[in-house]
Amino acid sequence: MELTLRKEKILSSVVTEFLKSGEPVGSKVIAEEIGVSSATVRNEMSGLTEMGLLEQPHTSAGRVPSQKGYREFVDRLMEVPSLTPEEKRLIDAKLAPVLYDTEQLLVRTVELAASISRCAAAVTTPGGAGARVRAIQLVQTSRRTAMLLMMSSTGTMKNRIFRCDYDLTTDILRVFFRAFNERIAGKKVSDITPAFLQSLGASLGEMYALVGAPLRALLEAAHDTARTEMLLGGQMNLLFYPEIEPRNARNILGLLENKEEFSMLLRQKPGKVTTMIGRECGRPELDTVSMMVSRYTIDRQDAGAVAVVGPVRMDYPRLTAVLEYLTDTLSAQLTQLTGDN
Structure with missing residues (x-):
């Protein structure tokens, strides 16, 4: 079955609404949003379900995105917003007191990533055998x-x-x-x-x-x-998401605390944010969550990563913008610090 333009619009709307509410999305909400009848939306939703992009939790309920549906949304449909000047000023103000202390700058970065995302966050420190x-x-x-x-x-x-x-x-x-x-x-x-x-x-x-x-x-x-080290923050945020069952949360927290194993998952390519959804994370402990990783550089050389781990129902567009801004700021400041030494 072909993913038509209308199906793309409906899928994007379902994902966006579900990210806001956490509740299954009905055809009436989507019909009002995109300007077609509820019957048309229901028919298209059925097609998206057959394609594995949507799921129907209960017979009479609306639809929710599947992991495959989220993947399609992140790869092709979502629009990454620009942070507002006020959002940038708030981040800059939090980082300003520690800009000239590398270790405290990394600590503050992981704290910001955790508080903004309301997820667990990690930052790997600059280092490695290639450091001079x-x-x-x-x-x-x-x-x-x-x-x-x-x-x-x-x-x-x-x-x-x-x-x-x-x-x-x-x-x-x-x-x-x-x-x-x-x-x-x-x-x-x-x-x-x-x-x-x-x-x-x-x-x-x-x-x-x-x-x-x-x-x-x-x-x-x-x-x-x-030696590359890893800083963690916001682990307890994961306990407040009902979709992450307590047993799963314990397994996730256990993996996060095993810093050597977890840091291996953060070795993504430098550049744009890498998003791994559920089973794509490559660890059974992370099958029910998502991870977003953005790497930072020093003097244009790959140096480390900033990551967030949270429910599959993440605000991917906004968090992409936040991670990009954090790593761009970190890259610029660490490059300046090393140049000043």
């Missing part, structure tokens, strides 16, 4: 201890305190600073291996005996930089 070291700093904290700070191309800053069995001096720290930045700045964090650091230490000649503790701190900071 921008600079190393050393700050003395006591007679025999110092802090090593590693700044990366993805905007992260990792630190490690190390303790030496000798008194540190400004001259010693200066030698470490120069050697580390000359040999390490610009390298991928995945290249900073024990063998590489042993070679670096050996190149310091008679200073080799003094460099063990800072080299261990350097290796730990590199490992931390290479």
Whole structure:
């Protein structure tokens, strides 16, 4: 059966009305909206049901979209609205106090995604083995201890305190600073291996005996930089949707808390928002919900993702606009921060 223009209009109207009300949509509502008779709408709805795009929960009830119907709506029928200037100002105002703190900016982003969507939200941090070291700093904290700070191309800053069995001096720290930045700045964090650091230490000649503790701190900071982490927010929002049964909600929350497994689902292509509906998510725990993922970049390089997980009855058009704005803002600000370092 062919999906005619009128069927497309009716399907789009059913999805839009169901997103608003959560109740099965009757033919009378659609007839008034698109200007045809109720009998015509009922006939077209029957055809859409045969095509698997609509479902009829009860014999006398109206229709609701199927997962296949939502897919058709998202791919071909929905119109993504532009956020109003007021909506953009509200988001900007929430982000403004943390714009120059990478970690807090990501925390605030996941909080905003959860509160606006009224769903669970996740943000993956910049990182990965492809991140490069921008600079190393050393700050003395006591007679025999110092802090090593590693700044990366993805905007992260990792630190490690190390303790030496000798008194540190400004001259010693200066030698470490120069050697580390000359040999390490610009390298991928995945290249900073024990063998590489042993070679670096050996190149310091008679200073080799003094460099063990800072080299261990350097290796730990590199490992931390290479590790992608995930921030979660709004998980409890899922408990307020009647269509997500308690048992399903527990399974979903369990998957979200398994951050390593869940983060693998967020590795979508950079660019426009990716929407996965129900079984498309690829995990049985998510068969009854949908997930929307938008990736952000740093200096045009893929860096991480912002995602929301919620009922299949999501406001896909508006959330697409929100996620696009959040990731565009995040990309611009993180690119600026890394450029300023």
